[in-house]
Amino acid sequence: MERLLEGLNAQQREAVTWSGGSALVLAGAGSGKTRVLTSRMAWLMQTGQVEAEAVLAVTFTNKAAREMVTRLGALARGNAREWWVGTFHGLCHRFLRLHYREAGLPAQFQILDMTDQQSVIRRVLKSLHVEDDQLSLRQAQQAINRYKEQGLRAAVVERHSAVHRLIQEVYEVYERQCQTDGTVDFAELLLRCVELWQRSGALRDHYQARFKAILIDEFQDTNALQYRWLKLLRGPHAEVFAVGDDDQSIYSFRGAEVANMRHFERDFAVQKVIRLEQNYRSTGTILDAANALINHNTQRFGKTLWSDSERGRPIRLFAADNDESEARFVVGDMVSHQAEGARLSEMVVLYRSNAQSRVLEQALVAQKVPYRVYGGLRFYDRQEVRHALAYLRLVVAPDDDQAFLRVVNFPPRGIGARSLELLQQAAQEAGNSLSRSAAGMTLAGKAGQGLRQFLETLAYLRTEVESGRALADVTRTLLERSGLLDYYRQDKGGEERIANLEELISAVYSFVEQQSSDLVTFLAHASLEGGELEAHDGVDSIQMMTVHAAKGLEFERVWIVGMEDGLFPHDNALGEPRGLEEERRLAYVALTRARQHLTLSHARARVLHGQLRYGKPSRFLEEIPEALCLKLGMEQGDRRNESYHATSSLSRSPWRVGQRVRHAKFGEGTVLAFEGDGAEGRLQVNFRDFGIKWLALAFAKLTGL
DNA sequence: ACTACGAGACTTTTT
DNA sequence: GTCTCGTAGT
Numbered sequence: 001m002e003r004l005l006e007g008l009n010a011q012q013r014e015a016v017t018w019s020g021g022s023a024l025v026l027a028g029a030g031s032g033k034t035r036v037l038t039s040r041m042a043w044l045m046q047t048g049q050v051e052a053e054a055v056l057a058v059t060f061t062n063k064a065a066r067e068m069v070t071r072l073g074a075l076a077r078g079n080a081r082e083w084w085v086g087t088f089h090g091l092c093h094r095f096l097r098l099h100y101r102e103a104g105l106p107a108q109f110q111i112l113d114m115t116d117q118q119s120v121i122r123r124v125l126k127s128l129h130v131e132d133d134q135l136s137l138r139q140a141q142q143a144i145n146r147y148k149e150q151g152l153r154a155a156v157v158e159r160h161s162a163v164h165r166l167i168q169e170v171y172e173v174y175e176r177q178c179q180t181d182g183t184v185d186f187a188e189l190l191l192r193c194v195e196l197w198q199r200s201g202a203l204r205d206h207y208q209a210r211f212k213a214i215l216i217d218e219f220q221d222t223n224a225l226q227y228r229w230l231k232l233l234r235g236p237h238a239e240v241f242a243v244g245d246d247d248q249s250i251y252s253f254r255g256a257e258v259a260n261m262r263h264f265e266r267d268f269a270v271q272k273v274i275r276l277e278q279n280y281r282s283t284g285t286i287l288d289a290a291n292a293l294i295n296h297n298t299q300r301f302g303k304t305l306w307s308d309s310e311r312g313r314p315i316r317l318f319a320a321d322n323d324e325s326e327a328r329f330v331v332g333d334m335v336s337h338q339a340e341g342a343r344l345s346e347m348v349v350l351y352r353s354n355a356q357s358r359v360l361e362q363a364l365v366a367q368k369v370p371y372r373v374y375g376g377l378r379f380y381d382r383q384e385v386r387h388a389l390a391y392l393r394l395v396v397a398p399d400d401d402q403a404f405l406r407v408v409n410f411p412p413r414g415i416g417a418r419s420l421e422l423l424q425q426a427a428q429e430a431g432n433s434l435s436r437s438a439a440g441m442t443l444a445g446k447a448g449q450g451l452r453q454f455l456e457t458l459a460y461l462r463t464e465v466e467s468g469r470a471l472a473d474v475t476r477t478l479l480e481r482s483g484l485l486d487y488y489r490q491d492k493g494g495e496e497r498i499a500n501l502e503e504l505i506s507a508v509y510s511f512v513e514q515q516s517s518d519l520v521t522f523l524a525h526a527s528l529e530g531g532e533l534e535a536h537d538g539v540d541s542i543q544m545m546t547v548h549a550a551k552g553l554e555f556e557r558v559w560i561v562g563m564e565d566g567l568f569p570h571d572n573a574l575g576e577p578r579g580l581e582e583e584r585r586l587a588y589v590a591l592t593r594a595r596q597h598l599t600l601s602h603a604r605a606r607v608l609h610g611q612l613r614y615g616k617p618s619r620f621l622e623e624i625p626e627a628l629c630l631k632l633g634m635e636q637g638d639r640r641n642e643s644y645h646a647t648s649s650l651s652r653s654p655w656r657v658g659q660r661v662r663h664a665k666f667g668e669g670t671v672l673a674f675e676g677d678g679a680e681g682r683l684q685v686n687f688r689d690f691g692i693k694w695l696a697l698a699f700a701k702l703t704g705l
Numbered sequence: 706a707c708t709a710c711g712a713g714a715c716t717t718t719t720t
Numbered sequence: 721g722t723c724t725c726g727t728a729g730t
């Protein structure tokens with residue numbers, strides 16, 4: 001048991017062994033919060049204070065949940081399957097499967113992910129003849145989710161203006177459609193739980209009595225509904241242990257409320273706020289920069305990161321002429337770091353928005369540097385995979401109209417718009433789902449034949465599932481019989497899609513091996529865990545991602561590009577009252593990802609939305625003390641704004657940024673910057689063995705490589 | 706039923 | 721610049 005506490009600092013230890021009721025832990029970046037969280041769980045169990053089944057731990061991402069289970073498995077005994085550790089949505093799903101009847105759901109209810117939800121709403125908008133200029137799909141989706149997060153049903157929603165009345169109507173029809181389809185969207189998972197506990201005292205009492213210790217990670221990211229959920233679940237004798245960092249709250253745009261941290265202190269009678277301020281990740285210089293930056297925010301809980309580690313290198317600032325030269329610089333710079341012996345996978349380029357990745361990718365391709373972009377299309381989002389899943393869905397939940405419409409004529413089997421119209425009409429009149437009314441209907445000609453074939457395929461698959469055939473086999477049969485495989489075989493460029501469908505079969509197979517052989521459970525898994533693709537190729541490559549995607553990760557060497565006003569902070573954020581502060585927190589998250597090396601760059605001009613735009617250096621750059629920085633490509637000691645403009649054009653340099661050169665004395669290096677004019681100028685070079693040097697071109701003997 | 710073309714968006718995004 | 725959606729035309 002003592003082993004659990006070994007190597008923890010005083011504050012971490014205090015948090016792990018705390019026993020005075022609910023607690024709030026303010027855990028700074030890199031302060032070992034996951035370790036504290038898992039150690040505390042293990043501590044509660046090992047000291048016998050709480051039984052394993054009385055502990056519930058909530059995270060936001062599946063990845064975090066998985067990590068917690070893994071770490072806990074190493075610390076505590078017991079069956080990981082039975083622990084209530086998961087995401088808010090995952091846990092709600094578990095509750096609802098157990099109590100679907102009380103929650104008013106069919107046994108086979110399905111989960112809609114964002115894309116699914118979008119298609120349902122699109123259909124609703126169409127059926128109500130809502131034009132795009134009255135209410136866009138995006139607006140409608142956002143409004144519905146906002147309402148649900150406020151706990152508001154369509155029946156009680158405001159109707160003051162025409163738009164609100166329209167939204168209300170859409171919301172109402174959407175609710176009804178989901179109910180008949182037997183589907184729930186993400187917010188609905190939470191809302192159903194909340195309503196269920198509010199309605200059924202017995203059920204609420206049961207769970208309140210059961211969970212004695214509730215732990216929550218990333219508390220600053222909770223929304224109003226999640227907070228309500230928590231308040232309902234917490235019984236009179238339970239303690240809630242919340243870990244969060246108000247300075248890393250970067251998701252308010254999707255409803256996260258940092259204010260929940262303050263409410264929590266009050267509502268849960270928190271006696272003690274524990275601060276984890278010792279950082280085990282970054283150099284002193286990087287922490288100083290991050291602290292200085294975040295100090296410009298008001299309304300903080302207040303927390304200052306410090307560390308025992310070395311000062312480290314200065315933070316490098318680079319001013320580029322345009323986005324392309326910025327990209328060339330970054331790539332060349334990374335290559336020279338690699339030449340120093342650093343691994344590419346320990347280097348990351350962070351950017352504010354996804355659109356920025358393109359220029360970088362081009363530069364990487366040009367210099368033949370392997371890279372990996374995070375945050376692309378996820379496995380279960382691919383068209384062909386979604387088609388296949390829609391079939392599987394119809395196998396277990398025939399009444400799901402959405403799934404029905406998706407694949408009734410895919411691959412094409414002659415069921416056109418006219419037939420579907422007839423079908424929908426018949427279904428409406430009979431108050432039936434599409435597939436039920438389709439079963440009792442005879443269509444003429446090709447459409448009738450196609451429909452019959454479609455229904456027969458589904459019926460056949462159902463018998464397969466009922467007879468207990470292995471799910472992977474059923475999936476293969478489905479792909480063959482539905483004609484999906486044939487369709488993509490004939491499709492030019494369909495090889496990748498076929499490969500993905502094969503991949504789906506293996507995904508089903510390994511899911512059955514590892515978790516469950518139940519099809520409904522698999523489908524829920526597919527919706528809840530989008531199937532992020534891990535880098536399984538063994539190639540050492542540069543990492544690229546948005547700052548949001550980098551939260552929770554750390555890297556040896558970090559480059560942050562596009563540090564310009566308008567981009568970072570982003571223009572659109574400045575309109576919101578608290579927008580700038582959130583952008584600053586985002587910048588704070590970005591800086592604190594770096595362990596040893598940090599480079600920030602901006603471009604004086606860049607192509608955005610297909611137009612050339614000129615931008616000033618980000619105000620955040622000015623908020624970082626100059627003494628911590630080393631400016632590349634400009635006179636040292638110059639004050640910021642002035643000097644940024646004083647730097648002369650690289651076009652007058654005989655050398656290009658990113659170019660590899662050899663010096664008689666210093667050896668190999670990469671050109672970082674140039675100033676001056678032609679042969680009169682000075683060149684800044686990062687030498688592999690001698691570091692960064694300024695060289696007067698008139699004297700230096702350089703050769704290109 | 707499929708394709709081709711044009712309009713309009715476009716910050717961040719997990720579940 | 722690039723994607724997605726919707727429509728008009730074949």
